[in-house]
Amino acid sequence: MRELREYLRPESIEEAVAIKRERGCDAVYLAGGTDVLVLKPRGVTTVIDIMAVDAAGVHQDGEAIVIGATALLCDIEQHPAVRTAVGGALRQAIRETGPWLIRNAATLAGNVCNASPSADSAAMLLTLDAELTLSDGAVVSLDRFFVGPHETVLTDELVKEIRLFPRGRLARFHKHARSKSDIALVNLAVSARAKDGALHDVRIALGSVAPTPIRARETERLLEGREIDAAVLRDVEASVRREIRPISDWRTSAEYRAHSAGLLVRRAVEGLLSDLERRSAEEGMDS
Amino acid sequence: MIINLSINGARRQLETEVYETLLTALRRAGYTGAKRVCESGECGACAVIVDGRAVDSCILLAVQAAGREVVTVEGLAQGDHLTALQEAFAGNGAIQCGFCIPGMIVAAANYMKTNPNPSEEDVRHVFVGNLCRCTGYVKPVEAVMQAAAQQRSGNGD
Numbered sequence: 237m238r239e240l241r242e243y244l245r246p247e248s249i250e251e252a253v254a255i256k257r258e259r260g261c262d263a264v265y266l267a268g269g270t271d272v273l274v275l276k277p278r279g280v281t282t283v284i285d286i287m288a289v290d291a292a293g294v295h296q297d298g299e300a301i302v303i304g305a306t307a308l309l310c311d312i313e314q315h316p317a318v319r320t321a322v323g324g325a326l327r328q329a330i331r332e333t334g335p336w337l338i339r340n341a342a343t344l345a346g347n348v349c350n351a352s353p354s355a356d357s358a359a360m361l362l363t364l365d366a367e368l369t370l371s372d373g374a375v376v377s378l379d380r381f382f383v384g385p386h387e388t389v390l391t392d393e394l395v396k397e398i399r400l401f402p403r404g405r406l407a408r409f410h411k412h413a414r415s416k417s418d419i420a421l422v423n424l425a426v427s428a429r430a431k432d433g434a435l436h437d438v439r440i441a442l443g444s445v446a447p448t449p450i451r452a453r454e455t456e457r458l459l460e461g462r463e464i465d466a467a468v469l470r471d472v473e474a475s476v477r478r479e480i481r482p483i484s485d486w487r488t489s490a491e492y493r494a495h496s497a498g499l500l501v502r503r504a505v506e507g508l509l510s511d512l513e514r515r516s517a518e519e520g521m522d523s
Numbered sequence: 524m525i526i527n528l529s530i531n532g533a534r535r536q537l538e539t540e541v542y543e544t545l546l547t548a549l550r551r552a553g554y555t556g557a558k559r560v561c562e563s564g565e566c567g568a569c570a571v572i573v574d575g576r577a578v579d580s581c582i583l584l585a586v587q588a589a590g591r592e593v594v595t596v597e598g599l600a601q602g603d604h605l606t607a608l609q610e611a612f613a614g615n616g617a618i619q620c621g622f623c624i625p626g627m628i629v630a631a632a633n634y635m636k637t638n639p640n641p642s643e644e645d646v647r648h649v650f651v652g653n654l655c656r657c658t659g660y661v662k663p664v665e666a667v668m669q670a671a672a673q674q675r676s677g678n679g680d
Binding site for chain 2: 237238239240241242243266269270273274283285287308310331334335336337338340341415416417
């Protein structure tokens with residue numbers, strides 16, 4: 237980033253966006269910097285550090301958990317609403333997004349906006365119906381946000397806050413990597429509402445198996461409200477493999493990604509089913 | 524450009540370019556405890572504490588640290604008096620080639636403040652961000668567990 241010659245630290249989102257509009261492609265937003273300083277985008281002459289903007293809060297707003305643009309991963313994972321959401325799966329996904337030295341600097345909004353196909357938080361957020369509130373007030377659903385590798389619908393706008401809807405959901409998250417600090421070979425999350433002993437509003441999302449983090453909608457439909465037996469679980473595996481578009485790279489092969497994505501979604505669904513059983517048993521005891 | 528910041532409790536001015544990392548600026552100013560290794564936030568050898576949080580200084584611009592309080596590994600000991608954690612590393616032989624140790628100590632010292640009663644799993648989870656090419660993790664983990672126990676019983680720093 238030797239071309240860099242200007243560092244700005246605006247104190248409001250409006251000011252930050254105004255600078256970005258003026259500088260265009262010569263400028264890049266910087267939050268924790270843990271992606272920007274690694275990717276070192278070419279030709280950038282200005283960084284707009286947004287960490288002085290007052291947006292570090294995490295709070296519960298009715299059904300939603302609201303996470304501000306500059307909230308650090310290390311603070312998000314400590315928040316009581318996040319700790320208890322979906323049986324701890326949200327907290328797990330945030331903790332596995334990066335090691336402690338990274339979580340002390342990195343933001344969730346930054347991880348989302350970096351739009352890595354392997355972003356560990358993205359799969360979990362997609363299954364919690366995450367919505368992004370932008371600096372111009374527009375609200376974008378996360379599943380319409382990613383365009384391609386490191387590419388989103390954003391040009392000059394900023395993500396102001398992320399809203400998640402974990403309440404009433406069961407969820408599982410799994411990161412498959414050589415170690416927890418590595419980039420995922422596959423990551424995935426599943427979530428659903430439990431009703432009458434079945435899974436409803438099923439969400440399945442995966443990372444590292446397509447140009448962006450993706451939802452596996454066909455596979456979701458296979459599970460919706462149904463009794464799930466061994467045959468359905470086999471269909472789930474096959475369906476996941478049809479929906480993803482993995483590539484081979486130096487981390488692993490497309491074949492291995494397809495194999496593990498199918499298997500791991502199946503196991504995550506089995507996990508949800510055991511959560512469902514436990515919940516039904518608990519409800520039985522209550523009544 | 525010149526930035527003002529606090530390093531190990533003393534006010535300092537550092538001359539830096541906008542594109543330079545905090546690691547580069549610190550090492551040029553003589554704080555060579557922070558090691559330059561991966562320069563991509565993978566290995567933790569450059570860890571320093573900025574405003575109370577341990578971070579990788581290789582992926583932080585020096586200007587991002589302007590006006591803030593930085594503590595490097597040099598700032599942990601009081602003169603010749605090592606901290607309980609440093610003593611525990613030395614006493615347990617928690618060192619092989621030693622290059623990753625300053626980063627491990629900075630990360631662990633900072634983590635022990637947020638969690639004075641860590642489990643072995645917690646400590647291993649912290650060291651996920653500190654790579655040791657000699658693969659010597661067992662003794663550093665033991666050293667942190669010992670120092671944390673000592674701190675709880677009131678014999679540490």
